[in-house]
Amino acid sequence: MHVARSTNALGGTGASDLFQLLRDGVPKSRTELAALTGLARSTVNDRLSALAQLGLIGPATAGASTGGRPPRRVALLPDARLALAVDLGASHVRLAVVNLLNAQLNTYEEPLDIASGPEAVLTQVMRRADELLVELSRSREDVMAVGIGLPGPVHFETGRPARPPIMPGWDGFDVPGWFHQHLAAPVLVDNDVNLMALGEHSRLARPVEHFLFVKVATGIGAGIISGGRLQRGAQGIAGDIGHVRVRSGDGVYCHCGNEGCLEAVASGSRLADRLRRAGRQDVIGGRDVVSLVDSGDLEAIRAVRQAGRDLGEVLAASISFLNPEVIAVGGRMAGAGEHLLAGVREVVYQRAMPLATQRLDIHTATQSRNAGLLGASLLALHHALSPEGIDALAEAKPAETTPAETTPA
Structure with a gap:
């Protein structure tokens, strides 16, 4: 989603760009900001006053003095505004209300059938979001942006799902338009695995520029970060590895209509079908497959290990294209842990080039359950707090006179 730049109360790219130096929440003085920007202190003060009028910044505790009067510092007010993060799966919804530093203030999770259609699902989401806000003594007016993950392809520029195979009634639905009937905030919609990739990537132990997140659950997909940037592709379906054909899928038809898709043989639902046919009624x-694996059921372990091999077949090819440093496997089936990863590694190390795998780290995602919410809130805040987002906020709310006691010095 793009927002056109225009002249407004913040002076176009002036105060909104200055605000980027305060987004980390660390207090800074006028002198520090002037040194960082090269602007005159009077100009810095004018732009800080404009940001204070929007309620985004305020005085911080006094800084250390080097002689004379201690410097007065300003900082982001983390709870001045909020963002709403929504992680929709095939059978669940997770919500979080976060502050401007992406701290989760309130969360909620419940079962949900995505196939019940957009109107029913989004109405339920909005109702639960209102409840979370009320518990925080806040309202819809405090929401600065909304980030939503959907379990299917999404045209990111429009926020509309694009022929999602497990989401009847959602194709082309105007998700941002529906939310704009209920709150006046930017709404950014993306594929759920993309957001999980963003969330997991943000919590890696070290900086990684080339990263692959793989979700194995009711569906199978991947989120791709290359060169430090999320890659969505031309139509928003980059990483749709669940519909790549694998050898063990011969004669097995997928819900997409094609034969031999990875998802048709290695998803959680298909593994459950296989085990029921083997007598595990x-x-x-x-979730039941993972429970059987945890209990040491040999049939379940064999099924999961084969699913890992099938996934490894697709990942081996992906590694040749993308050359990632880290692959994190998340989703419900990641609960099977090393049994799934053992199958993946077996095939990856056999088929991928040694140069591509000698430093490759393949592990279970550390943020598997929370990754989607983390990514959704990151997406929302990145947009809302960008120079474009701050400019748009200023246009939507005319500047007011700032009381003297709150004007940053």
């Missing part, structure tokens, strides 16, 4: 979905 109480296995309903991926």
Whole structure:
């Protein structure tokens, strides 16, 4: 989603760009900001006053003095505004209300059937979001942006799902338009695995520019970060590895209509089907498969290990194209842990070039359950707090006179 730049109360790219230096929440003085920007202190003060009028910054505790009057410092007010993060899966919804430093203030999770259609699902999401806000004594007016992940392809520029195979009734639905009927905030919609990739990437132990996040659950997909940037592709389906053909899928038809898709043989639901045919009648979905693996059921372990091999077949080819440093495997089936990863590594190290795998780290995602919410809130805040987002906020709210006691000096 792009926002056109224009002249406004913040002076176009003036105060909104200055604000980027305060986004980390670390207090800074006028002198520090002037040195960092090369601007005159009077200009810095004018732009800080404009940001204070928007309620985004305020005085911080006094800084250390080097002689004379201690410097007065300003900082981002983390709870001045909020963002709403929504992680929608095939059978669940997770929500979080976060502050401007991406700290989760309130969260909620419940079962949900994505196939019940956009109107029913989004109405439920909005109702739960209102409840979270009320518990914080806040309202919709405090929401600065919304980030939403959907379990299917999404045209990111429009926020509309594009022929999602497990989401009947969602194709082309104007998700941002629906939310704009209820709150006046930018709404950014992306594929759920893309957002999981963003969330997991933000919590890696070291900086990584080339990263692959793989979700194995009801569906299978990947989020690609290359050169430090999320790659969505021309139509928003980059990373749709669940519909790549694998050898063990011969004669097996996928819900997309094609034969032999990875998702048709290695997803949690298909593994559950296989185990039911083997006599495990109480296995309903991926969670039950993982429980059997945890209990040491040999049939379940063999099924998961083969799913790992099938996934490894696709990842070996992906590694040749993308050359990632780290591959993190998340989603419900990642709960099977090393049994799934052992199958992946077996095939990857056999088929991928040694140069591509000698330093490759393949591990279970550390943020598997929370990654989607982290990514959704990162997406929302990145947009809302960007220079374009701050400029748009200023246009939407005419500047008011700032009380003397809150004007940053």
